[in-house]
Amino acid sequence: xATRTIVPFGPQHPVLPEPIHLDLVLEDEKVxxxxxxxxxxxRGLEKLVEKKDFxxxxxxxxxxxxxxxxIHGQSYCQAIEGVMKIDVPERALYLRTIWGxxxxxxxxxxxxxxxxxxxxxxxxxxxxxxxxxxxxxIIEETTGGRVIFGSCKIGGVRRDIDAxxxxxxxxxxxxxxxxxFELTEVFKKDNSVKRRTIDVGMLSxxxxxxxxxxxxxxxxxxxxxxxxxxxxxxxxxxxWEPIVETAGDCYARCMVRCRELYQSFDLIYQAxxxxxxxxxxxKVTGNPxxxxxxxxxxxxxxxxxxxxxxxxxxxxxxxxxxxxxxxVPPLVKTLAGCExxxxxxxxxxxxxxxxxTER
Amino acid sequence: xxxxxxxxxxxxxxxxxxxxxxxxxxxGWRLVAITCVAKDNYELTYSFDKDYKINNIxxxxxxxxxxxxxxxxxYFAAFTYENELQDLFGITVTDLALDFKGTFxxxxxxxxxxxxxxxxVK
Amino acid sequence: MAQMSIAKVVMRSVLSRPATRLYPFxxxxxxxxxxxxxxxxxxxxxxxxxxxxxxxxxxxxxxKDEKSWEINRLRCITCNACVDACPKKxxxxxxxxxxxxxxxxxxxxxxxxxxxxxxxxxx
Numbered sequence: 001x002a003t004r005t006i007v008p009f010g011p012q013h014p015v016l017p018e019p020i021h022l023d024l025v026l027e028d029e030k031v032x033x034x035x036x037x038x039x040x041x042x043r044g045l046e047k048l049v050e051k052k053d054f055x056x057x058x059x060x061x062x063x064x065x066x067x068x069x070x071i072h073g074q075s076y077c078q079a080i081e082g083v084m085k086i087d088v089p090e091r092a093l094y095l096r097t098i099w100g101x102x103x104x105x106x107x108x109x110x111x112x113x114x115x116x117x118x119x120x121x122x123x124x125x126x127x128x129x130x131x132x133x134x135x136x137x138i139i140e141e142t143t144g145g146r147v148i149f150g151s152c153k154i155g156g157v158r159r160d161i162d163a164x165x166x167x168x169x170x171x172x173x174x175x176x177x178x179x180x181f182e183l184t185e186v187f188k189k190d191n192s193v194k195r196r197t198i199d200v201g202m203l204s205x206x207x208x209x210x211x212x213x214x215x216x217x218x219x220x221x222x223x224x225x226x227x228x229x230x231x232x233x234x235x236x237x238x239x240w241e242p243i244v245e246t247a248g249d250c251y252a253r254c255m256v257r258c259r260e261l262y263q264s265f266d267l268i269y270q271a272x273x274x275x276x277x278x279x280x281x282x283k284v285t286g287n288p289x290x291x292x293x294x295x296x297x298x299x300x301x302x303x304x305x306x307x308x309x310x311x312x313x314x315x316x317x318x319x320x321x322x323x324x325x326x327x328v329p330p331l332v333k334t335l336a337g338c339e340x341x342x343x344x345x346x347x348x349x350x351x352x353x354x355x356x357t358e359r
Numbered sequence: 360x361x362x363x364x365x366x367x368x369x370x371x372x373x374x375x376x377x378x379x380x381x382x383x384x385x386x387g388w389r390l391v392a393i394t395c396v397a398k399d400n401y402e403l404t405y406s407f408d409k410d411y412k413i414n415n416i417x418x419x420x421x422x423x424x425x426x427x428x429x430x431x432x433x434y435f436a437a438f439t440y441e442n443e444l445q446d447l448f449g450i451t452v453t454d455l456a457l458d459f460k461g462t463f464x465x466x467x468x469x470x471x472x473x474x475x476x477x478x479x480v481k
Numbered sequence: 482m483a484q485m486s487i488a489k490v491v492m493r494s495v496l497s498r499p500a501t502r503l504y505p506f507x508x509x510x511x512x513x514x515x516x517x518x519x520x521x522x523x524x525x526x527x528x529x530x531x532x533x534x535x536x537x538x539x540x541x542x543x544x545k546d547e548k549s550w551e552i553n554r555l556r557c558i559t560c561n562a563c564v565d566a567c568p569k570k571x572x573x574x575x576x577x578x579x580x581x582x583x584x585x586x587x588x589x590x591x592x593x594x595x596x597x598x599x600x601x602x603x604x
Contacts (some may be wrong), residue, residue: 037459038464038465039465084365196395210435212434263469293366293392295413304391306392319394326436326439
């Protein structure tokens with residue numbers, strides 16, 4: 001009978017971008033089960049609604065996470081606009097789409113670098129982040145900040161990009177697209193990448209649906225579901241389909257994210273060619289009363305914002321269900337039965353954004 | 360243009376919750392979120408999704424004795440949400456399939472979101 | 482060959498100049514839109530305190546009797562809410578970051594000088 005040992009993984013670990021704790025129960029280098037435990041960076045942001053009014057909560061919502069910061073701000077604004085039934089002008093919807101897709105490209109390039117670092121390919125990690133730097137320069141030029149965009153507000157957006165700026169954005173993005181194509185070719189063809197990721201962390205289609213997986217984890221197991229098809233912002237006017245792979249292992253999830261990278265470039269070019277003229281925001285009066293669920297697609301999956309107002313300046317309840325929180329049960333399931341050396345690869349393939357998970 | 364979707368809400372009794380959840384699971388609905396609003400009583404909203412449509416079920420619990428049956432039989436993934444309800448709000452959930460007994464969230468203050476501890480934040 | 486698919490990227494980065502910048506000898510140019518720090522033209526300020534009410538982190542303190550406007554640089558999140566709200570347009574967002582400090586409490590205070598007597602036109 002083999003002896004069982006318990007090895008703690010995290011919260012400090014070189015491969016983890018943010019602290020999460022897993023107790024791994026091992027039998028001679030094979031993981032039998034994993035017990036998660038979170039709460040290291042719980043900041044209690046949901047309780048701040050008692051102190052700050054609903055305009056200032058936009059700034060708080062943007063700062064829940066650094067990587068998916070713009071889409072958090074956009075989802076909060078969409079939730080309040082759903083409660084108060086505000087009609088956002090068209091140009092603002094297109095600008096939100098362009099910035100949202102830039103945020104998605106930045107997040108996927110960051111993830112590709114971290115994933116390469118997880119199985120030890122450090123030079124590929126550095127090259128991915130070098131390509132990402134150019135994208136952060138464009139974001140700083142159009143919005144003012146590299147990571148926190150600060151450009152979404154209730155009723156529209158806060159600043160505009162004129163026609164000259166949009167042309168410059170498009171030409172810079174074509175250069176970045178060519179450079180990232182060279183990198184994703186390495187992820188697709190390199191032998192060492194394939195040997196570490198094929199047949200690791202298998203998740204079948206039925207398990208993915210019953211365990212509540214979201215985002216690329218769901219799409220890599222054969223389920224075609226992307227919350228952008230709901231038609232918010234300008235996505236109902238652009239031409240695109242969700243990206244699906246059927247293998248269900250880490251290699252399939254990596255391929256889903258690489259192909260989503262090209263889809264984002266294509267969506268930005270389409271949005272730039274179709275953008276409408278007009279005002280960028282609308283005046284907002286009154287206080288929110290009622291409740292609404294806003295569902296938006298973040299780079300990591302589907303996020304749900306619940307907002308409840310009772311007619312005063314402070315909201316009654318503000319709740320965020322982030323995609324990494326919904327991906328914790330599939331993580332626990334895929335870790336059972338894997339080797340100890342595959343644990344970092346599997347933990348990174350759910351794209352953990354722990355500061356989102358425990359706002 | 361306004362993009363606002365229809366979000367139907369059904370209020371059910373605590374006793375019929377597990378049966379209703381089982382019905383939704385066999386119809387093919389995915390569980391997406393469990394939300395709790397804790398003011399004068401506990402209002403729990405279970406959100407399900409199928410084919411891009413959302414459906415909500417609500418259960419109301421009294422303030423002094425919040426006990427809730429678990430839906431981990433039809434939906435195993437609910438264990439994370441129900442452990443969070445136990446740790447943050449102080450609700451007791453019975454028949455949990457994977458019960459962490461208060462150790463899921465590492466917090467320095469027990470049940471910070473429960474109604475008694477609410478008040479203006481300094 | 483599958484093993485050498487990264488060879489092109491590696492060769493190019495070996496033969497060209499490095500992607501990093503030798504700071505502090507080479508400083509990075511900031512963009513026009515960069516949100517760096519807040520500056521004020523104190524002669525135009527009327528001390529209405531709208532900026533103090535709009536600030537989400539309470540970083541601005543306005544004292545009407547002393548005619549002073551003070552900002553706590555470590556609390557400011559450069560969100561631009563005060564710049565948008567000022568009725569006299571005397572606040573401006575500079576694109577240089579404020580310099581680093583070694584201890585808390587060294588805030589930037591601006592005071593409006595009283596007009597000297599000789600400038601008032603004689604009747």
